[in-house]
Amino acid sequence: MNLNFASDNTGPVHPAIWDAMTTANAGxxxxxxxxxxxxxxxxxxxxxxxxxxxxxxxxxxxxxxxALALAGLVQPWQSVLCHRxxxxxxxxxxxxEFYTGGAKLTLVDGDDGRIAPxxxxxxxxxxxxxxxxxQKGALSLTNVTETGSVYALDTLADLTGIAREHGLGTHLDGxxxxxxxxxxxCTAAELVRGFDMVSFGGTKNGCxxxxxxVMRDPARLREMELRRKRAAQLWSKHRYLSAQMxxxxxxxxxxxxxxxxxxxxxxxxxxxxxxxxxVVGDPTANMVFARMDRAAHERARAEAxxxxxxxxxRPLARLVCDFxxxxxxxxxxxGLIRG
Numbered sequence: 001m002n003l004n005f006a007s008d009n010t011g012p013v014h015p016a017i018w019d020a021m022t023t024a025n026a027g028x029x030x031x032x033x034x035x036x037x038x039x040x041x042x043x044x045x046x047x048x049x050x051x052x053x054x055x056x057x058x059x060x061x062x063x064x065x066x067a068l069a070l071a072g073l074v075q076p077w078q079s080v081l082c083h084r085x086x087x088x089x090x091x092x093x094x095x096x097e098f099y100t101g102g103a104k105l106t107l108v109d110g111d112d113g114r115i116a117p118x119x120x121x122x123x124x125x126x127x128x129x130x131x132x133x134x135q136k137g138a139l140s141l142t143n144v145t146e147t148g149s150v151y152a153l154d155t156l157a158d159l160t161g162i163a164r165e166h167g168l169g170t171h172l173d174g175x176x177x178x179x180x181x182x183x184x185x186c187t188a189a190e191l192v193r194g195f196d197m198v199s200f201g202g203t204k205n206g207c208x209x210x211x212x213x214v215m216r217d218p219a220r221l222r223e224m225e226l227r228r229k230r231a232a233q234l235w236s237k238h239r240y241l242s243a244q245m246x247x248x249x250x251x252x253x254x255x256x257x258x259x260x261x262x263x264x265x266x267x268x269x270x271x272x273x274x275x276x277x278x279v280v281g282d283p284t285a286n287m288v289f290a291r292m293d294r295a296a297h298e299r300a301r302a303e304a305x306x307x308x309x310x311x312x313x314r315p316l317a318r319l320v321c322d323f324x325x326x327x328x329x330x331x332x333x334x335g336l337i338r339g
Contacts, residue, residue, distance in 0.1 A: 003303050003304035011324050029239040033057075033058070045249070051214070055220065056212050057221075060210060069197040083113055112149040139159065144176040147281050153193075171199070176285065199214075205248075205323060278291040
């Protein structure tokens with residue numbers, strides 16, 4: 001039994017996506033996005049988001065999707081407001097700042113990885129006025145957040161509404177887009193309402209390596225195409241990105257995979273709480289943080305892989321379920337923790 005709870009990046013490629021890539025591998029196909037699969041990908045995402053004129057660019061990594069989307073929303077003298085625990089702040093090695101030409105990340109507070117509307121208002125108020133200040137540019141939100149929590153739809157509406165009132169563009173980091181939809185029981189269109197740019201993730205949820213930059217306004221396309229090329233993110237053999245995304249969207253595979261991962265995550269949460277383990281925050285999707293004594297970690301990590309996030313007396317574990325996680329695997333991990 002492969003007990004790997006380190007990340008949803010450790011999971012395999014879904015068989016349907018692998019088969020689609022194998023099919024795409026037969027013969028020749030035009031490069032750089034002119035392949036036969038890309039028009040269908042674009043149309044599927046337009047329908048899914050209910051953005052009938054949306055344009056779509058595919059890239060192989062989430063960092064590229066986030067950084068390029070933000071570059072299309074801000075000028076170098078502007079700021080991207082984000083939570084201080086956001087992925088673009090902690091885990092992208094300055095890529096957003098690099099690809100935006102130096103735009104600053106302004107860190108905003110809020111419990112459990114979620115920006116509080118009042119904190120956003122305060123941060124924006126502090127940026128008013130002088131030419132000497134960094135200027136307001138865009139708001140970037142992550143759903144599912146880096147702490148495993150999920151923004152409610154009404155909170156997203158409040159935050160994107162504040163952003164619009166202040167003239168900001170809006171970006172959704174949807175590396176775990178499907179997990180957020182599954183946790184909220186909402187449609188993709190409901191989740192993206194209020195956003196201008198979306199990074200629609202596939203890699204963590206059954207794809208090999210593909211993310212979609214979806215832009216509501218088609219007028220952004222030409223600039224974004226040039227930014228993608230300049231950033232060395234335009235694949236020549238693009239068909240392998242398109243085929244992945246096409247299969248991922250077909251029959252709502254993206255959502256089915258996320259529901260499976262979330263169900264495993266919630267089984268894990270319930271089991272940890274039942275044995276009295278401290279579950280940190282409000283995990284409602286597939287990523288769980290929990291504090292346990294060192295003996296529990298020693299037992300669990302003898303067979304299972306996961307990350308320890310600190311060196312406290314009771315270290316914090318990050319446990320992530322991908323779409324392949326079974327009830328038996330979750331129960332085995334719980335059994336090891338219980339001892």
